[in-house]
Amino acid sequence: MSATPVPLHPIRTAARDDAVLDALAAFAASEGLGPGDRLPTERVLADRLKVSRTTVREALTRWEGLGLVERRQGSGTYLKAPVSRDMLHLPLTLPSGSDLDSLMHTLEIRRGLEGEAAALCALRAGPREIALIRHKLEVMEKAFHERQGMSSDEDWDFHQAIFRASGNPLFEQIVAAMYELFHRFWEHPLGVHDFGHASFPFHRTLYERIAARDPEGARAEALKIIASVEADLRRGAARLDITGSR
Amino acid sequence: MSATPVPLHPIRTAARDDAVLDALAAFAASEGLGPGDRLPTERVLADRLKVSRTTVREALTRWEGLGLVERRQGSGTYLKAPVSRDMLHLPLTLPSGSDLDSLMHTLEIRRGLEGEAAALCALRAGPREIALIRHKLEVMEKAFHERQGMSSDEDWDFHQAIFRASGNPLFEQIVAAMYELFHRFWEHPLGVHDFGHASFPFHRTLYERIAARDPEGARAEALKIIASVEADLRRGAARLDITGSR
DNA sequence: CGTCCATAATTGGTCCGACCATTGGCCCAA
DNA sequence: TTGGGCCAATGGTCGGACCAATTATGGACG
Structure with missing residues (x-):
């Protein structure tokens, strides 16, 4: 043919x-x-x-x-959401993911995207975007010290600012879906009440690498955050002996 | 809160x-x-x-x-897809621009995901999966030589096999949407009739890295493919002097 | 005058029966 | 065997009717 x-x-x-x-x-x-x-x-x-x-x-x-x-x-x-004549609708369908594997899957996607977005952000962010990221970082750090732990909302605001500064709107939307997917089955921190604690310092180093316009450095710091969350997740899963079923 | x-x-x-x-x-x-x-x-x-x-x-x-x-x-x-009573549907609505920037955006997503998927594939693929990937590769190479150029369908089959072997169904679904978004506005290869040609040899090296269970090597080869397509896209865009509007 | 509650109007949810447009199989003739 | 035409099956659209939940209305009462 x-x-x-x-x-x-x-x-x-x-x-x-x-x-x-x-x-x-x-x-x-x-x-x-x-x-x-x-x-x-x-x-x-x-x-x-x-x-x-x-x-x-x-x-x-x-x-x-x-x-x-x-x-x-x-x-x-x-x-419920802004509509436009030319929008692409991407329905993600996946087997009911309440098990550890599904949570890990969302982190694997984030590992690929957050690293890339951080690198692009370091390349493209202007002074105003960097100032905004710094502001979100400080808000997050303040919340962290006040409440003695990571706060989902402020944490997301920080990452969101990075995605927006990457110049590619796809990052924010896809990762937002991963966030939702993750939190949908992560009501309790799996018994790890300092969940996400270990990832805290990397947020500042990530910001510093972005501010220094260091793409590969930013990518490395972003990957550290994901790796840290992954480790927490495995820790909690091991403690609760999650086997996969809901 | x-x-x-x-x-x-x-x-x-x-x-x-x-x-x-x-x-x-x-x-x-x-x-x-x-x-x-x-x-x-x-x-x-x-x-x-x-x-x-x-x-x-x-x-x-x-x-x-x-x-x-x-x-x-x-x-x-x-x-069109397997259905189950407890299946999670996460509709994702993306702005679908018709300009060069949007095409580049899809490639940036793929850069993050294809590299990650290739690495995971190298880690997790079993002998059967690797054999399937090899088969898809050979079909693609055959089509390439017969038609003197890249074939979208066979190319996708190859990448799809890799995504499936990564053990994470999210990769295939998200990248499939990127593919669709890309091809929706890429009817003609922008005047570059050997579009994608340069990426051809990297498919085999990618397979070899996967077969050798070399995650980082596989990641590197996958990134070469994306970089090659990106270069082709820039080349065609420069020739047609695309400025952004459709 | 203001509050409360029954009532009516509005709006989405479901049902029914009918007809149209497309598809695909069947049969028959060339 | 091939081609065309007929016809039943199937999804797509239509109009009207009624149900259920919500909201607006307005009058009675304190």
Whole structure:
């Protein structure tokens, strides 16, 4: 078979659902609708778009499944996330990960991405971004000393600032999903009440390597943080003798 | 804020849709249905489950949006991925730019993940996995020589085999999304008709490092592939003088 | 005047029956 | 064997109806 350079997209004859979502995204953009805002009722949409309510509902159902929208019976349909006409929806489906392996898997992804993001951040961050990262670091350190332990929120704010300074929005979104995945099954620190403690000093060294515009140094420090969390996780797992089942 | 150990699942007022999906997942499990298999007609499901076809359709629409299922009018509804009652779906919405920067962003993600996956693969792959990777490599090399150039499909098959051998299903899913994001705006090789050509030899060296159980060597070879594609992309962009807009 | 509660209107959730568009198999003829 | 045309099956859309939860309304009562 000879090469077929053209992907030959299958022709979409019926794209009514997609058309509804496109129109809705355009509407949200023109109206400046953001998360929390309420969008028109299904009946209004059906009337305005000249389609049946069934079609509107099918379209909204898809957005609901993607977590973009929340429907409240008797109240209305509300935006949960910013929507746009050209967005890529990446549904990650994985076997119910309440076991140690799944937690480790999220850390493996983070190991790859956090190192890369830190390196890129050291290359691209401007003075303003570096100042912001420093600020987040200080907030985190303050919270650490006050509460005698790592604080998830402040810790995430710090990492988030680094991702944003990397100039690549994909880092933040993917790692945010890993964070959520991780915390969904990490309600208790597995009996290790100083969980994450060991990773604390590396946050400052990571900041220093970024401020020094040292990509490889920053990457190394970021990897230390992940390795430290991994070690804590293994420690807690060994203590609780987690075997894999929920 | 103090720790709130209980996730507090939002109250599910209406669980009819979910009940349908649960029943369908159970059915798929009992029948041993896998990807590619066709599942019962909407009308049959509605009759069997004692719900209306509308409800069945809403449920299937959610699965369709999650990419678990594919509907073909006039033919039926087919499984695209293994489904299970307790499976975690983490929808991820990414801004999909159509400019050069976005293409580069996907490569930055791949740089982090492919290196990590290659290293893990070298650590964990068993003889069977390594044999499969070798086979995919040979298929790719054969296609390369026959068509005088890289072939996307065979190339992806090779990388996919590596991801699967890494033991972490997240790698394949995330990078698959990056692939899609990349190819969505890369119909033509930007005028570089030997696009990807330079990355060809590194595929074999990558395989050799994996077969030798050399994690860091495998990581290095994987990074060479990404760097090569990046260089090609910059080359094509420079030629076409792409400035960012589509 | 303000508060409280029953009532009505609004809105999403489900159901039904019908029809359309596409697909795929079947049969028959060239 | 091949080709075309017919036809049943299947997903897609439609309109209308009713149910359930929520919210707004407005009057009664302290």
